[in-house]
Amino acid sequence: MKTRFHILAPLVLAALAAAGTAQAQVGQAGRLLASNCFQCHGTNGKGPGFDTLAGKSASEIYKDLKEFQSGKEGNGIMAKHAMGYTDAQLQALAAWLATQR
């Protein structure tokens, strides 16, 4: 847990600072969204699979996903796939993935 705390994205820190159930719900929603990534990037984004997501910052993951959405990364499976999520969902799952080291 120690390692987790010092790398947390500000957004998540703020969420953790909030009290009680509301905080748990915010984190949990991001976690469930992020779990859509695990089939191809491993549980908690830690592989085995395609690119490892654990260890990246929230902004890095979010930026990559937006680039897939924009078509800048070609028309592969991730470009198509990324279209399925709203901006808020991408932010929430990126923030959760950033807690994984």
Place this chain on the structure above:
Amino acid sequence: MDRRIFLSSAAAGLVGSALTACGGGGSEPALDLAGSPRRRPGTTTTVVTPPVTPKSRVIVIGGGMGGATVAKYLRLWGDAISVTLVERMPTYTSNIMSSMVLTGQRSMSSLSFNYDTLRSKYGITTVFGDVVAIDPVAVKVTLANGTTLTADRIVMAPGISFDAVPGLGASDKMPHAWQAGPQTTLLANQLKALPNKGVVVLTIPKTPYRCPPGPYERACLIADWLKVKKPGSRLIVLDANPGIVTEVDNFTNAFMGLHGGVIEYRANAEVTSVDPATMSLMTTAGTVRGDVINMIPRQRAGTLVATAGLNNATEGRFAGVNVLSYASTVAGAEKIHIIGDASATTQPKAGHIANQEAKVCADAISRILSGGAPDPAPVTNSACYSTITMTQASWLTAVFQYDAATSAMKGVAAASGASTGWDQDSFEEMGTWFKSLMGDSFA
């Protein structure tokens, strides 16, 4: 809070008592609730001293893609729930990639997965046996050996079962090979024994069936293999549906173009009866004979769903569920959740999406058992690869968002579709995807 009071009295602080609550007979192996204090068998010594936090209990029935994943994630996402996985077989054979056993590209052992990691890493208890009855109201499971197990929730992941094929009886001459196992080996051997210039027939049942692109990719794979190994042979594809049901562009191009000299595709050809003695299929489009027949029958939920009276959807074939939690929609059976191919949803019946349904279900159950409500806006996804040749593949993906207006998962149009064509890169990615998906489900 009622639940806690009930549990604390039932569990009384020791696993030995929890066993009694589960109705385990004295001769049954101890239900090892890993991570919690326990007694050593044959002693009265309590191994761990800290006070016991009573756990909620969930029984998972069926250890396939959905069942293994829900068991894993119920434990990964919190220590407040103990999980018992009940499964018939000590190992699971993956349906995904199993058509490549037919072409000799994969071994059965490469498709075999066990429950060791679920036990050792996540503290899941496994019970190998046949479930014969489920009481949805008492939340109770009865095994063939008379053991009964009770829990706060039951998750059923029994997969599919097949409609009886009139005339087939117990004959092994027309295997479906649609549940990977002995039938896969049987069909592989029958194909191996096919003479040159032989006729292979593959039948596709009416939707909904397990793995929508599956029969079409198998047809492509067999056609490619026939070209090399059985020159002059043909493959007749009899589709009970009015046309190719998914990835239409790729499969149409492959059937008409690439494999046009081998595949003969007939739509609206539903098998009505068969005669194994003459290797004939009577269909709505006439009688068809083959040297090897891969007869894939129409499907319904695993038999336990009907046994428990939960087959209230798709004309009694599948289980209606609330897709926020996968709880049954049968009145009084709300504590029974059904995931994967056995449930009736707008999502395809396939391993990747069963894995994601399992995570939504695990998250919902953990919220419910701690006094909360399921996530009101779950998202699920699917990705898969189809073998178009023995070395090239296409891909298909979909994302589903919860739609409150219809209380259903709704496919996002922009995120649902297939590759334009097929290539070797996708074939290689298919291997990476398979390894990752199986790891996320079983390890």
